[in-house]
Structure formats: C-alpha cells, structure tokens
Amino acid sequence: MIKFFLMVNKQGQTRLSKYYEHVDINKRTLLETEVIKSCLSRSNEQCSFIEYKDFKLIYRQYAALFIVVGVNDTENEMAIYEFIHNFVEVLDEYFSRVEPIDELPKICSALEPQQACFSPDSSFKGAASTTPIY
Amino acid sequence: MPAPIRLRELIRTIRTARTQAEEREMIQKECAAIRSSFREEDNTYRCRNVAKLLYMHMLGYPAHFGQLECLKLIASQKFTDKRIGYLGAMLLLDERQDVHLLMTNCIKNDLNHSTQFVQGLALCTLGCMGSSEMCRDLAGEVEKLLKTSNSYLRKKAALCAVHVIRKVPELMEMFLPATKNLLNEKNHGVLHTSVVLLTEMCERSPDMLAHFRKLVPQLVRILKNLIMSGYSPEHDVSGISDPFLQVRILRLLRILGRNDDDSSEAMNDILAQVATNTETSKNVGNAILYETVLTIMDIKSESGLRVLAINILGRFLLNNDKNIRYVALTSLLKTVQTDHNAVQRHRSTIVDCLKDLDVSIKRYAPSKRWHIDTIMRVLTTAGSYVRDDAVPNLIQLITNSVEMHAYTVQRLYKAILGDYSQQPLVQVAAWCIGEYGDLLVSGQCEEEEPIQVTEDEVLDILESVLISNMSTSVTRGYALTAIMKLSTRFTCTVNRIKKVVSIYGSSIDVELQQRAVEYNALFKKYDHMRSALLERMPVMEKVTTNGPTEIVQTNGETEPAPLETKPPPSGPQPTSQANDLLDLLGGNDITPVIPTAPTSKPSSAGGELLDLLGDINLTGAPAAAPAPASVPQISQPPFLLDGLSSQPLFNDIAAGIPSITAYSKNGLKIEFTFERSNTNPSVTVITIQASNSTELDMTDFVFQAAVPKTFQLQLLSPSSSIVPAFNTGTITQVIKVLNPQKQQLRMRIKLTYNHKGSAMQDLAEVNNFPPQSWQ
Numbered sequence: 001m002i003k004f005f006l007m008v009n010k011q012g013q014t015r016l017s018k019y020y021e022h023v024d025i026n027k028r029t030l031l032e033t034e035v036i037k038s039c040l041s042r043s044n045e046q047c048s049f050i051e052y053k054d055f056k057l058i059y060r061q062y063a064a065l066f067i068v069v070g071v072n073d074t075e076n077e078m079a080i081y082e083f084i085h086n087f088v089e090v091l092d093e094y095f096s097r098v099e100p101i102d103e104l105p106k107i108c109s110a111l112e113p114q115q116a117c118f119s120p121d122s123s124f125k126g127a128a129s130t131t132p133i134y
Numbered sequence: 135m136p137a138p139i140r141l142r143e144l145i146r147t148i149r150t151a152r153t154q155a156e157e158r159e160m161i162q163k164e165c166a167a168i169r170s171s172f173r174e175e176d177n178t179y180r181c182r183n184v185a186k187l188l189y190m191h192m193l194g195y196p197a198h199f200g201q202l203e204c205l206k207l208i209a210s211q212k213f214t215d216k217r218i219g220y221l222g223a224m225l226l227l228d229e230r231q232d233v234h235l236l237m238t239n240c241i242k243n244d245l246n247h248s249t250q251f252v253q254g255l256a257l258c259t260l261g262c263m264g265s266s267e268m269c270r271d272l273a274g275e276v277e278k279l280l281k282t283s284n285s286y287l288r289k290k291a292a293l294c295a296v297h298v299i300r301k302v303p304e305l306m307e308m309f310l311p312a313t314k315n316l317l318n319e320k321n322h323g324v325l326h327t328s329v330v331l332l333t334e335m336c337e338r339s340p341d342m343l344a345h346f347r348k349l350v351p352q353l354v355r356i357l358k359n360l361i362m363s364g365y366s367p368e369h370d371v372s373g374i375s376d377p378f379l380q381v382r383i384l385r386l387l388r389i390l391g392r393n394d395d396d397s398s399e400a401m402n403d404i405l406a407q408v409a410t411n412t413e414t415s416k417n418v419g420n421a422i423l424y425e426t427v428l429t430i431m432d433i434k435s436e437s438g439l440r441v442l443a444i445n446i447l448g449r450f451l452l453n454n455d456k457n458i459r460y461v462a463l464t465s466l467l468k469t470v471q472t473d474h475n476a477v478q479r480h481r482s483t484i485v486d487c488l489k490d491l492d493v494s495i496k497r498y499a500p501s502k503r504w505h506i507d508t509i510m511r512v513l514t515t516a517g518s519y520v521r522d523d524a525v526p527n528l529i530q531l532i533t534n535s536v537e538m539h540a541y542t543v544q545r546l547y548k549a550i551l552g553d554y555s556q557q558p559l560v561q562v563a564a565w566c567i568g569e570y571g572d573l574l575v576s577g578q579c580e581e582e583e584p585i586q587v588t589e590d591e592v593l594d595i596l597e598s599v600l601i602s603n604m605s606t607s608v609t610r611g612y613a614l615t616a617i618m619k620l621s622t623r624f625t626c627t628v629n630r631i632k633k634v635v636s637i638y639g640s641s642i643d644v645e646l647q648q649r650a651v652e653y654n655a656l657f658k659k660y661d662h663m664r665s666a667l668l669e670r671m672p673v674m675e676k677v678t679t680n681g682p683t684e685i686v687q688t689n690g691e692t693e694p695a696p697l698e699t700k701p702p703p704s705g706p707q708p709t710s711q712a713n714d715l716l717d718l719l720g721g722n723d724i725t726p727v728i729p730t731a732p733t734s735k736p737s738s739a740g741g742e743l744l745d746l747l748g749d750i751n752l753t754g755a756p757a758a759a760p761a762p763a764s765v766p767q768i769s770q771p772p773f774l775l776d777g778l779s780s781q782p783l784f785n786d787i788a789a790g791i792p793s794i795t796a797y798s799k800n801g802l803k804i805e806f807t808f809e810r811s812n813t814n815p816s817v818t819v820i821t822i823q824a825s826n827s828t829e830l831d832m833t834d835f836v837f838q839a840a841v842p843k844t845f846q847l848q849l850l851s852p853s854s855s856i857v858p859a860f861n862t863g864t865i866t867q868v869i870k871v872l873n874p875q876k877q878q879l880r881m882r883i884k885l886t887y888n889h890k891g892s893a894m895q896d897l898a899e900v901n902n903f904p905p906q907s908w909q
Contacts (some may be wrong), residue, residue, distance in 0.1 A: 017192050022228055029194040047456030076428075078461055079381045086371060086378075086565030 003055055003070040004079070011063045049077050054083050060084045071122045139164075140169055141185045148193075161195050171838065172203055181218045188222055201233050208240045216244070216252060220259045229265040236493055238268050245275040253279065261294035269298045273305050280312040284320040292316070292327035296334045303338055310342075317352050322369055322376055325356065329382045336389050347390055350397045354404045357383050360852060372416045378821060383423040384408070391433030405430055409442055412453050417457070420450070424461050431465070484879040543570040547595070557578050561612045568616025572623040589624040597634060611645055614638060618653045622664060627748055632657055791907050796884060796900040801828035802857065802884070806835070806900070808907045818879070818907050820869040826857035828889070836889040837867055842880055846872040857887070871908075879903040 006025070014032050023031065038050055039059045044119040051058040052070070058080045059068040067084050071077070138841035139147075151157035168183045176183075183205050191197035204226060207219025227234045237259075244256035260272060276298060279291040284769040295309050309331070309643065322714045333343040349748070360375050360383075384762045387405075391398040407425050413419040423446055430443040449460035534853035546563035571592055599613040614635070614863035635657065656664055791808040798804070802824065809819040826832050835855050872878065875888060881900045886893070 014193060022230075025191075025194060025196060032194075035193070049457060049460055049462045076381055076421060076425050078417060078424050078457065079378060081457065082371065082377060082418050082421055 001074060002017050004031075005033065005074060006032060006070075008032060008066050008068065010040065010066070012036050014104060015065065035068055035070070037068060039068060048081060058084065060088075084107075096113045100122075138167060138179050138186075140271050141189060145648065147191065157193075158195075160601050161190050161193070165190065165195070169199060172199070177210075178513075178756055181212075181215045184218050188218075188225055193223060195796040197226060198231075201231060204615070205233065205236055205240070208237060208244075214251070216255060217659070220255045224259055224262045228263050230295060234263070234265060235267065238271055241268070242272060242275065245272065246280065248395055250284055250287055253287055255292045257287070257290040258906060261290070261297040264294075264301065266301045269301045271515060273298050273302070273308060277312055280309065280860050281315075285319065285566050286321070287325050288316075289321070289323040289327040290323065291835050292331045296327075296331050299331075299334055299338065300433040306339060309335075310345075315335055317349060317356065322379055326379050326382060327387050329353075333382070333386045333389060336386070347397050348392060349716045350387065350390055350400050353383055353387060353390075357387075357404055357408070359483075360891060361408060372418045374416075374418050374422065377418045377422055380408070380422050381425045384422070386573070388429040391429070393434070395434050399686055401429075405435065406439060406442065409439075409446060416451075417455075419459050420453075422453075424450075424465070427465055431579060464498060470582075470625060474676065507725065513599060530732070531561065564596060564609065564612040564616040567596065568619035570614075571620045587658060588619075589627045592620065592624075593627055593630060593634070596620075600638070601633075607645055610643065611649060614646060614649050616655075617648075618656075619769075621657075631747075772886055792904050794900075794902050796881075796902070797820070797885070797896075797898050799896065799898075800889075800894070802826055802832065802885065802887075804885075806903075808904070810907070816872055816874045816876070818871045818873060820868065820907075822867050824857050824867075825861050825863075826859055827861050829859050830888045831859050831860050832857040832887040832894075836863055836867075836885070838884040839869060839873060840884075841881045842877070844873075844877055845879070848872075873908050878905075 001020075003019070003021055005016075005020075006014065010016050012033055015027075017028065017032065019028070033093045034058060035052065036043075038057065039050060042050070048059055050059070055070050055072050056075075056077060057068055057070055058077055059066055060081065061067075066089065069080055071080055096118060148157055149162055151160055160312055164186065168187055171179060171183050180203060183279045184200055184207060187197045187203075188198040191200075195750055200222060204219045204222035205213045208223065210216060210219070223234070223237060227237070239257045241260055242253050245260075247253050247256070258274070260268065260276070264272070276294050277318050278759070279287050280295060282288060282291075287308070299306050299309070300624050302714065313328065313332065313335075316331070317325065319325050319328065325361040336346055357380060360380055363375055365373075366375055369379075371377050373378070387397075387401050405426055409423065409430075412422050412426075414423060427443040427446055431437050435443075444466075447462045447466050450458045451466075453459060453462075456745075544568045546566050571589075596613045596617050600610050600617075617631055617634055624631070632654075635650050635653045636647050639654050641647045641650060656667070793805055793807040796804045796806045803826075805823045805824070805825075806823045808819070811817060811819075822837065824835065824837065833856050835857050837849075837850070837852065839847060839849060850868040850870070852865050854865055857865050871881075873879065880903070882897065883900060884895070884897050
C-alpha cells in the first residue's frame with residue numbers, strides 16, 4: 001500500500017506531496033527532509049529502494065527532481081518503480097512539458113483517487129476527463 | 135479590495151524567496167489576505183483562495199482555517215468550486231475534525247448528481263477520508279454505483295468500496311452481489327479496481343476467500359489474454375500490455391492459491407507461461423517476473439515450476455541492475471527456507487552480493503536472530519567462498535548477542551552433526567561449542583525445541599572434526615581449543631578430554647602439537663588456574679569490518695576482567711614474551727630466538743583472532759598460543775602477561791642464582807635478577823629493577839643494553855618510564871639473553887632519563903655476572 005507520494009527537488013523543497021495516511025503537519029516536513037536526505041546520499045550505482053523506518057522508499061530521479069514513493073512491504077517494488085515512470089510520462093504527455101509548477105492543482109486532483117491501492121491508469125483517465133475545464 | 139492573486143503568481147513569488155524566513159513572511163502575508171477575503175464571504179474568489187491555501191498547506195504551513203471554506207465550496211453549484219472544495223476536503227479534513235460530518239449530506243447529493251464527474255469527485259472524497267459513520271450512511275449509494283454500466287463510475291466506486299470495507303468490515307457482504315460481474319468488464323480500469331476490491335475482501339475474510347476461489351479460472355483467462363493479446367496502445371507500457379494489471383492479478387492469484395491444491399493446479403500453466411514469455415530486457419518485464427516468482431513460491435506449485443522460479447531469481451542476481459538484485463535477494467531469502475537445494479546453485483552469486491557495498495543489499499538484518507540465521511545459512515551453503523573475516527565477525531556477533539547463545543550453539547551443533555566439510559561453519563561451530571558447551575548440554579533454549587545432547591556426543595563431534603581429512607589445520611586448532619575449554623564446562627568427561635589433548639601432543643602438525651602440549655601442561659602443573667583461564671569470553675567491543683587486528687586489540691583489553699586471579703603485574707609485558715616462554719617449556723621445534731613464524735598467519739587471521747583463549751593463557755600459565763603479530767600496537771596490554779614475570783613460572787625452574795647490582799650512581803640503582811631454564815640452558819632471563827633514592831622522580835627513563843656478538847639479546851618493554859623518588863617503586867624490565875656458546879656474559883648498558891629538570895645520560899658496563907647465569 002502506498003503511504004505517500006512526494007516530489008522534492010534537490011535543495012529539499014517539496015514540490016508536491018500527497019499522503020494517504022494521516023501524518024501530522026509538523027511531522028510531514030520532518031519526514032520529507034529525512035527522506036530527501038537519504039535519497040540524496042545515494043550514489044548512482046546503488047539501488048532505488050531504501051528501507052526507512054518501517055516502510056520502503058522507492059525513488060527515481062529526474063534531473064533535479066526526486067520522486068519518492070513510500071510503501072509498506074506488501075507492494076511489488078519494481079511495479080512501483082514502473083509506476084513512477086508511468087506517472088511522469090503521463091504528466092509529460094498531458095502537460096506537454098514536465099514542469100509541474102503551474103499545474104499543481106491539476107496534479108493534486110490527478111492523485112486524488114485512492115492511489116493507496118493501485119496504479120495510475122484509472123486515476124489518470126479520471127483526471128484527464130475532469131480537468132479540461134480549468 | 136483588489137482581486138487576490140492567482141495560484142500561479144503565488145507559487146512564482148514563493149519561489150523567489152531566498153531564505154526560509156523570507157518564504158515564511160510571504161506566506162504569512164498571503165494568509166492574512168486570504169483570511170480577510172474569507173471573512174468578506176467573497177464567492178467569486180473563494181476557489182482561488184482555497185487553492186492557494188492548499189498549496190501553502192502542502193509546503194507545511196497550517197491551513198486549518200480553510201476547512202469551512204472547503205465545505206462552502208462543495209456546496210456550490212459550480213464544478214470548479216466543487217473540485218477545489220473536494221480536494222481541500224481530502225487534504226485538510228479527516229475524521230478528527232468535527233466539521234467533516236457536515237459533508238455527508240453534500241456527498242450524498244453529489245453521489246446522485248447527473249454529471250458523472252461530480253459523482254466521481256464525491257466517490258473519490260468518500261474513498262479518501264470517509265469516516266466510519268459516513269461510510270455506513272453512504273455504503274448503499276456506493277453499492278448502487280458499483281452496478282452501473284458507466285465504467286468511469288464503476289472503477290471509482292470499486293475503490294471507494296475498498297475504503298468502506300477497510301473502515302467498516304461488516305459491510306463486506308453488502309458488496310458481494312455486485313462483485314459477480316466485475317470481472318466481466320472489458321475496461322482495464324474497472325478490471326484493475328475490481329481485482330483490488332477482490333484482493334481486499336479475500337485478505338480480510340477467509341469465507342470470502344473460499345467463495346472467490348471459483349474465480350480462479352476467470353482470472354487465469356484474463357491474464358492469458360493480457361499476455362497473448364497483441365499491441366494495444368491504450369495499455370502499453372514499454373511493450374508489455376498493462377503490466378500493473380498483470381501484477382495485480384498475479385497477487386490475487388497468490389492469495390487464492392495459497393494452501394489450496396486445486397487452485398494452484400489451475401494456475402500452474404499460466405504461471406509457467408508468464409514466466410517464460412515475459413520479456414526481461416526492460417524493468418517492466420522484471421517486475422512481472424518478480425511477482426510471478428513470489429506467487430510460485432507461495433502457492434502449492436509443482437517442483438518444476440519452483441525450479442523455474444529459482445532460476446529466474448538466479449538470473450536476476452547476475453543482472454547488473456541493482457534494483458533487480460535487491461529484489462532477487464529478498465525473495466531468495468524467503469525461499470531458502472523451503473527450497474534449500476535449488477538455491478545452492480546460486481550460492482556463489484549470493485555471496486558475491488554480500489560483498490556488495492550497497493547498504494540496502496547488504497544490511498538486511500532486522501534482528502540478531504535473523505542475522506545469525508542468515509549468516510549460518512550462507513555458511514552452510516556457500517561455505518568455502520565466504521570472506522575470511524566472516525568467521526570472526528560472526529563470532530563477535532554471537533558473543534554480543536548474549537541471549538542468543540543457547541539458540542546459536544544448538545543450531546550450530548545440529549548443522550555440523552551432519553556435515554563438517556564447510557570450514558568456516560565448522561570453525562564457528564567449534565568455537566561456539568567450546569564456549570557455550572554447557573548451555574548445549576543442559577538443553578535449555580527458548581527459541582527452538584531443546585535437543586538432548588550429552589557431553590560425550592559433543593566430544594564425539596569435536597573429535598571427528600579433529601580426525602577428519604576435510605578439516606584444515608586452522609579448523610583443527612579451533613576444535614582442539616574448544617575441547618580444552620569444555621574441560622571446565624563439562625563435569626563428567628574431563629578424563630576423556632585429557633586423553634584427547636595428550637594424544638595430540640605428538641601430532642605432526644606443529645600448531646596442534648604446540649597447543650596440545652600447552653594444554654597438557656595446563657592440566658598437569660597449573661590445574662588450579664585452568665578454570666579461571668578457560669572462563670567465558672566477555673562481550674567483545676564492536677568494531678568496523680576492517681579486519682581482525684582491531685578486534686585483537688580490544689580483546690586484549692577486555693580480557694583482564696575474568697583474569698583478576700592473576701597477581702597484578704610488576705609491569706605488563708608484551709606478548710612476544712610468550713613466545714620465549716614457549717621455548718622455555720620445551721618440547722617444541724620452534725627456534726629459541728623470537729619465533730615470528732607462528733604469528734604470521736594472515737590467511738587464518740580468524741584463527742589467531744579466535745585464539746583468544748591463547749591470549750588469556752598468556753597471563754599466567756605457560757600454555758601460550760602464538761600471539762598475533764599485531765599485538766605490539768597495544769599500548770598498555772594490561773594483565774595480559776601478568777605473572778609472566780618472576781613468579782610461579784620460573785621459581786621451580788631457576789634455582790637461586792644470586793642477583794647483582796649492575797649499576798649504582800647518582801641515586802639510581804639497577805639490580806639484575808636471573809632465571810634460567812633447565813630445558814633450554816642457552817637462555818638467561820634477566821629481570822632488571824631500577825630504583826631511585828633521590829627526592830625527585832626520574833622521568834622518561836629508558837634502559838638500553840648491548841651484548842657481544844656471540845650473544846643475542848631481546849629487550850622487552852619496561853613496566854613504566856618513571857622511577858619514583860625515595861625508593862617508593864621500581865621500574866621492571868626483562869632482558870633475554872641467548873648464549874649458545876656459553877661464553878661469559880658481558881653487557882653494556884645505557885641509561886637516559888630526566889631528573890631535576892635536566893636530561894641525564896650514562897653508559898656503563900656490567901661485568902659482574904655470576905657464573906651460574908651463563909655457564
């Protein structure tokens with residue numbers, strides 16, 4: 001089950017965050033800094049799965065942006081890894097350049113449907129149909 | 135009031151902030167503006183303001199004052215308002231706030247809205263943060279939507295149902311009839327979410343599980359279609375058709391097939407097909423294969439399939455991609471328990487992975503027991519390929535986990551009972567049995583069922599290790615030492631142990647012979663010291679994996695604890711003295727002059743390391759094993775060689791050679807006392823004692839000596855470098871002189887020290903050696 005989904009840049013600033021379980025707001029920033037710290041300290045040769053506290057972090061780097069997904073141990077790590085890439089591809093397709101800055105609200109809506117359970121397919125199709133009005 | 139800025143502008147402005155403080159300032163300003171705007175009940179811009187608020191919330195700033203506004207937005211008729219409102223509700227509200235209940239009515243209305251998108255929004259929100267009361271109220275609506283023909287709504291409803299079930303498990307039955315047709319859908323979105331729903335139901339209730347088993351053929355068919363169908367642009371991810379759905383179905387199959395033969399049989403074909411047909415060049419394919427392997431392992435699959443799975447994992451291990459290797463290792467871990475043999479084939483690759491520097495791949499030890507188990511497993515399977523320092527590391531780990539002693543020794547004993555060809559395993563096992571043999575025999579162990587082991591059985595095993603052709607010299611050394619240690623732990627079999635030890639006193643292997651002789655002596659002459667010497671090893675200091683030498687040092691220093699029985703030293707002596715003692719004992723082939731050969735055994739560094747018993751022995755008894763060459767680095771080897779000086783050892787050997795005053799000047803007096811061994815008459819051991827009768831201490835005292843060419847001299851470390859004033863104490867130092875030609879002893883000494891603030895130096899010759907000291 002996905003616990004959270006983060007997009008953080010190299011300087012540690014959170015660009016997007018979505019939590020699927022309740023986490024106190026002050027704990028969130030702490031969590032985010034810790035997570036990004038562990039991701040940044042990895043070299044290129046190391047694998048993309050980190051064990052952090054009681055869940056696993058699966059991260060992928062795209063230029064200066066890190067996309068980190070926290071899962072519990074029932075998830076297939078490689079599938080999540082694919083999912084992250086899929087997500088980025090969809091964003092790229094949909095917004096024609098991956099610059100989520102301006103499209104924040106749309107992305108948030110895209111992430112709404114309980115991703116806690118599964119992949120983006122339906123959610124994105126859902127989002128794609130709801131957003132054109134904006 | 136001017137129109138509030140758009141979200142875009144806000145984001146841009148915040149981005150320009152250079153420091154955290156600046157950002158906070160901007161945010162606070164904007165918050166104030168938003169608050170005043172809320173107070174004015176401004177309908178047009180509410181949505182924009184809430185959007186900004188949500189962004190700030192995401193950055194970590196408190197935004198609770200926007201909750202009511204979200205509700206107002208939800209209640210509005212405009213879709214844009216609703217959307218932001220629901221989004222805000224999902225982010226800001228949850229069960230803890232009382233406000234959320236006000237939403238129930240809105241959601242109910244929206245669930246029945248004419249526009250599917252609004253319905254969709256409502257479903258999402260309910261599925262995201264619905265509390266149990268809300269779920270109970272609205273479950274009926276959700277169930278209704280689950281049956282509609284609109285696939286967009288069906289998939290959302292299915293997910294919402296998952297959340298409802300999680301919150302209120304009793305409602306599961308309500309959704310049962312709706313699930314009948316779920317798998318008949320063509321739409322992958324619906325299929326996917328239905329599979330999720332089914333998975334959730336099966337996980338929660340065994341009845342459901344039994345009920346859904348009949349769906350296995352259908353699932354198999356769907357999976358087959360996915361694999362067999364050609365390229366479909368809608369679902370394609372790097373050449374594979376909807377991998378996410380495939381993974382999901384595999385997972386559901388796993389749950390359904392667990393512990394059920396029929397279902398497992400039905401799945402065998404498809405699993406084999408997936409395993410062979412999936413393309414492995416891309417990560418996607420590997421993800422599917424990984425899931426397949428997990429499934430095969432979990433269900434009651436036939437052995438051919440299992441072998442296939444292990445082979446896939448083996449292939450993964452060889453892959454260069456770290457992610458894949460990580461995944462393979464974790465699954466291999468799970469499978470080793472069940473399928474030992476198949477994994478053997480890959481043991482060398484596994485061991486290679488251990489050498490991997492990646493923290494995730496290497497550090498996989500959630501608990502000490504797990505750690506020990508795993509290393510044991512590695513040792514049993516990979517045996518000879520294990521790194522040299524794995525043995526000492528494991529032993530250190532074992533000593534450190536005090537509570538695991540009984541468990542560990544039992545497991546190790548069982549492991550070598552059958553097969554003692556794996557050297558590292560046998561070494562560790564022998565060491566542990568030696569240390570914790572009493573625990574083994576007493577049969578107490580909480581973790582596993584205790585096995586009944588008698589002392590004789592244990593000795594049997596150790597003896598067979600000794601005799602076996604497969605044991606290396608190092609392993610034999612371990613075994614012999616272990617047997618020796620058991621002499622204190624076991625009560626009934628001491629005679630047998632004595633016998634074994636004396637047999638090896640004439641072994642061809644020098645190492646063994648040496649040890650055996652020493653232990654023999656321990657039995658004979660120093661029996662009173664035996665129990666103290668052979669006490670349990672204290673907990674070792676944790677060191678990095680940099681090598682055994684460091685551990686040696688710490689052990690040297692932690693040793694003193696059990697050894698207080700030894701008389702405190704007049705000065706610590708370096709362990710190389712032990713080597714000389716060895717010759718004094720005689721019976722060995724080691725050359726008298728500082729034997730360095732036995733100390734340089736780099737490959738069996740573990741053996742040296744573990745020969746701590748030998749180190750302990752150095753303290754008083756003559757039974758000293760070769761000391762590691764790195765020891766001189768010990769700054770203050772305390773107590774290690776206590777009692778090595780004059781006392782018990784030499785008293786019976788040296789027969790009262792008169793001592794002499796070698797030097798006496800300026801208040802500094804140096805006395806020589808002599809000892810000689812009956813067994814090796816060429817060696818004379820001189821102990822010097824330096825005393826100071828002046829009223830000020832002499833500091834930085836250094837004593838040096840030189841002898842004629844026909845002699846050989848060894849000077850050991852002094853007890854200290856300060857000679858206290860008023861004869862309150864002395865410095866002691868040992869000199870060993872080898873005099874093979876039995877010539878008259880002569881010595882030139884040089885003394886340097888600081889006294890009364892000035893550096894002093896003196897040379898002198900010592901000629902008054904008594905004849906007994908060299909004849």
